[in-house]
Amino acid sequence: MQTTFRLCNGLTANQVKAALFVIYAHKINGQVYIGKTKDPVYRWNTHYDASRNTTHSEYSTPFKVALRNVQNEWLATEHYILAVSNCANEIRKFENIAICKYKSELNATGHWGYSDATEMFKPLSQWQDTVMLFRDESRDVEWGLAKDDADRDVCIARIEHGRTSPTSLVSTGKDGNFPAGYKINCSRAARKGHPVGSHVKVLVSWHASGNQLVGKKHDVFVSVNIN
The missing domain is CATH 3.40.1440.10 (GIY-YIG endonuclease)
Incomplete structure (x- = not known):
């Protein structure tokens, strides 16, 4: 390609x-x-x-x-x-x-x-x-550019109401690694148990398009308190 x-x-x-x-x-x-x-x-x-x-x-x-x-x-x-x-x-x-x-x-x-x-x-x-x-065929385009955790960075994200699912995950910019306002493509199961408005720490990488972030297919989010 x-x-x-x-x-x-x-x-x-x-x-x-x-x-x-x-x-x-x-x-x-x-x-x-x-x-x-x-x-x-x-x-x-x-x-x-x-x-x-x-x-x-x-x-x-x-x-x-x-x-x-x-x-x-x-x-x-x-x-x-x-x-x-x-x-x-x-x-x-x-x-x-x-x-x-x-x-x-x-x-x-x-x-x-x-x-x-x-x-x-x-x-x-x-x-x-x-x-x-x-096209760089080595890139995992569907799930982002990272192949392992060494290629991902910590993102502090906020749980929000989703359009096609109960919740979605959006970057806050509070981690210093990623700007605020980017949707994070991530596991729905990992979002369960985290209420809308709460914040979590997640490892993500940029999607190949540069328009969204991507978490691991299977992950466990860590709750964080944001003042």
């Missing part, structure tokens, strides 16, 4: 391959979608799959509709890498700035009020090189 990306804003292939996070853009019929991820090849394929899956929660979002409405979307879509970072908080900021700067019509939600004060984002037409990126 591989995809060719155009490099923008002075980035080099080595910088992109070495970075923990990237900001990417997909351009289709003159419209732009922007996102962040750890694995842009995997993420592009999940976008495509979601556009064809009528039961997927993102099936009716603007980007997925655009993919369905164009002929030969694999050739019609241009792929770009806009920025890189090894910091989760910084990459979220870059994503917000890029969405505003490029006026990304295909993003389902707006991230308004951010300005490119340092002018780091140049027009997509000024891309200067390309890089062929490959």
